[in-house]
């Protein structure tokens with residue numbers, strides 16, 4: 001079966017790439033070596049020819065009758081040496097000396113010999129020759145002298161070198177590939193081990209972690225990243241479990257109340273006025289249920305990023321005044337006063353409805369959780385490139401250990417009290433989502449008087465810093 005390259009394991013891919021790159025490098029290296037060796041051999045041959053030329057000059061001697069004769073080489077017999085030759089011609093082309101080996105080479109005339117000796121390669125009699133041709137002066141007379149050596153030995157040596165290179169190359173590549181494969185396997189073994197360990201971590205065993213053998217090497221860092229991801233996953237799972245349990249509980253309570261009222265109504269016959277009251281109570285619970293489900297749906301749309309923001313430039317002071325005006329009745333019921341301190345022209349670019357809802361929820365909480373008659377202070381200002389709305393009350397405040405979770409869905413510090421006050425436990429979750437969707441942050445701190453201070457910070461529209469009002 002054919003395995004596509006991309007499906008092969010990293011180990012095989014690494015080995016493959018390693019072998020390819022190594023082969024290319026070795027081919028380049030072998031070619032360069034071969035060229036260098038050939039050049040060196042040729043230089044040696046030329047040096048030998050040069051020596052031959054000089055000694056041949058010594059063998060030319062004048063005779064008393066004015067001729068020039070070849071006195072022969074004492075070291076080798078030119079007639080029997082197949083690889084070397086020396087030839088001499090007189091200026092008029094007469095052969096003075098000629099060796100057997102070079103008999104196949106063409107004669108050279110004085111005119112073509114040139115003053116400077118020159119090297120030449122040629123093929124003659126089926127063999128390759130290297131020659132050095134020049135003129136030599138014997139007793140004031142020029143003669144043409146050519147020394148030659150067969151290139152066959154050199155070619156044989158070169159082909160031996162080539163053979164070693166060509167045969168050795170695949171062997172080296174196979175051995176290196178094998179070494180590369182073993183190295184890659186050794187290097188990647190910890191990743192396989194990591195995969196086996198990570199596979200052990202399932203939804204039911206999210207608390208388990210992969211082992212980190214050495215946290216400073218690459219595998220250690222990868223294991224740490226995987227463990228971080230598991231930790232985040234575990235925390236998300238926990239949140240989801242808690243949320244599902246809380247949501248079921250919140251939905252069950254009004255349903256139980258409705259059922260209770262219904263059952264009580266069926267047990268004995270009542271007056272029409274009593275039935276009306278019972279139906280009214282049921283509708284109240286249904287309203288509560290509807291609000292809860294609607295809010296949950298909106299939050300889940302927000303989580304999925306399905307909400308379209310209608311951003312516009314808003315005067316934050318004006319928007320906050322609108323919010324406090326709409327909540328004035330609730331504050332009056334509890335004999336609370338809401339003071340507003342607002343800088344002029346603090347404007348943000350945000351979705352009006354969402355931002356209004358966030359501020360409403362925070363101010364509404366201030367009213368709900370502050371004691372009767374306690375004042376609530378709202379301030380609007382610019383801080384650097386942020387627009388800030390602060391709502392400070394004189395209620396119980398939020399203990400430090402609850403500040404992280406206060407914005408979680410269904411989280412309540414005092415469950416009974418919040419329910420009595422009509423809270424669903426989703427007000428701050430909605431506020432957080434609404435503020436963050438508009439690019440801001442919501443935080444809570446302790447006020448100087450002990451109450452809670454909720455701070456909503458949003459980017460200032462146009463990033464300008466208005467003057468203080």
Ligand code: ADP
Pocket residue numbers: 361365366369370393395396397398406411412413414418419422423424425426427428429452
């Ligand atoms: P709820 O509908 O219960 O008010 P929220 O999400 O608005 O839900 O608030 C979550 C919880 O945070 C509340 O149940 C309450 O315990 C606490 N909380 C919110 N605002 C304040 C505040 N201004 N002072 C004290 N506690 C607060």
